[in-house]
Amino acid sequence: MKTWLRQHLTALRRALRRLWRSPLNTFLSLLVIGIAMTLPAAGYVFLDNLKTLGHNATGAQQxxxxxxxxxxxxxxxxxxxxxxxxxxxxxxxxxxxxxxxxxxxxxxxxxxxxxxxxxxxxxxxxxxxxxxxxxxxxxxxxxxxxxxxxxxxxxxSAWVKRFDAFLQLGRLAVNLLAAVFAVGLIAVTFNTIRLQVLAQADEIEVARLIGATDAFIRRPFYYSGLLQGALGGVVATLLLFSGLTVLKTPVAQLAALYGSLSGLAPWSLPLLPLIGAILGWLGAQLSVSLALRQGE
Amino acid sequence: MIVGNHLVKRYPGGFEAIQDLSFEINGGEMVFISGHSGAGKTTLLKLLGAIERPTSGSLLVNGQNLMALRRHALPYLRRNLGLVFQDQKLLFDRSALENVLLPLEIIGLPPKEAQRRACAALDKVGLLAREKARPIALSGGEQQRLAIARAVVNRPTLLLADEPTANLDPDSARQVMGLFVAFNQVGVTVAIVTHAPQEMPPHPVRRLLLNHGRLAA
CATH class of the missing domain: 3.30.70.3040 (Alpha-Beta Plaits)
Incomplete structure (x- = not known):
């Protein structure tokens, strides 16, 4: 158990070192991932507020x-x-x-x-x-x-039904957008990790020759993908938070007319990094499997 | 230690680098595998190091039949082998110490113990003072000694070397060969591929001479 944990910590350290060693690449990747995650997340926040706004409109549901x-x-x-x-x-x-x-x-x-x-x-x-x-x-x-x-x-209910249909359409559009950007995020991670695997080809070859298991070779790349996705999620959360802060005044005016409008709920803060981490890990998994199979 | 029976290695296209080769290498022996260019020396070493699989025949290394060995078991076999390559295969973005630490990281040794063993291995090959140097800053002979340190740090029972002195000056070649003799003297089985049998040290060694993939002597 201790050995297993030690090897994971070593892999995590190596992944962090890789990200740190190429700051520009890391920054650009995180920015791309962050923006890709911000757009659908902003869509969900917008729809959520629209729903609140609709339900707060007096006389709508009688x-x-x-x-x-x-x-x-x-x-x-x-x-x-x-x-x-x-x-x-x-x-x-x-x-x-x-x-x-x-x-x-x-x-x-x-x-x-x-x-x-x-x-x-x-x-x-x-x-x-x-x-x-x-x-x-x-x-x-x-x-x-x-x-x-x-x-x-x-x-x-005619108004309610129309409004709900509009919300459902909006939700569908945002879901599609989220799916497209999720695939985009996986592709970005896939490419970054593929480049990392190519750059580390010598190390992988040597490690294999001296007894490294596939898991030992793959682990740092998985952590790279996971960290990249999670940090991209943090960037997305910051972008979303900044956007909502900028919109605070006009939103407050709307809120005065239609009741309270919501921003980011505290429970949703770790959600984007978590989703990013999962998608990043998935991209790394696909990339490493393919690259190592080609390298064999 | 190593038993090969009717070994054949055929590459795609039909070329047979090893043809019906049978031999034995006993534990604690030091063996030179020599022969002309294209005789199958390096191929045989790759088979012994489980880098390639024989096409047919049987090959027992450390009691394990390489023909029947599953892919996921290969890394564990390789951990008991010390491999030294002609081109050293060092990692140039790591220090000498970090290169030697790699096999210990792979087996998950605690950092302090790994550090102690890596330093001991560097000391054995006379490179402890250069532990922080990158391989690029080392001479050819030092690079080969560093590769030997990495090969022995896991305390293997079998040391395999492919033309380890090929690109070295006579003094460095003697130093490197002296290290192999020293490891053999403490019980490590050593198999060295060489195209220059005159490099054989004044030490009890056996010579396997290959000719077109077959044993000539």
């Missing part, structure tokens, strides 16, 4: 429950009791009289309403659910439609 005309008081009380049990503080009752008053207040409708012999409007409930996902809203609408005395349950 379900209207129109009650049966001439509803008995007891049935109405039962509906209120059930609503309070299921959705506490997420609903309000609009009596038919209040609805008519509102209609009268509207300039276009005042004359028409005055000519009506009686109030045609039903009592109604306006529900503003906390869970605003379109699928959750639809399920809730179906459930509410079965409450006693409910004549019609209407989900004012």
């Amino acid at each position: 379900i209207s429950l129109f009650m049966q005309p001439d509803l008995e008081r007891a049935t109405l009380q039962e509906t209120i009791r059930q609503l309070e049990a299921r959705l506490p503080d997420q609903w309000r009752f609009v009596p038919r009289e209040e609805a008519l008053e509102r209609l009268k207040a509207s300039e276009d409708m005042a004359e028409i309403v005055a000519s009506l012999p009686q109030n045609p409007l039903p009592d109604a409930f306006i529900i503003e659910p906390l869970d605003a996902r379109p699928e959750a809203l639809e399920t809730l609408r179906e459930t509410l439609a079965t409450l006693p005395g409910v004549s019609h349950a209407q989900l004012d």
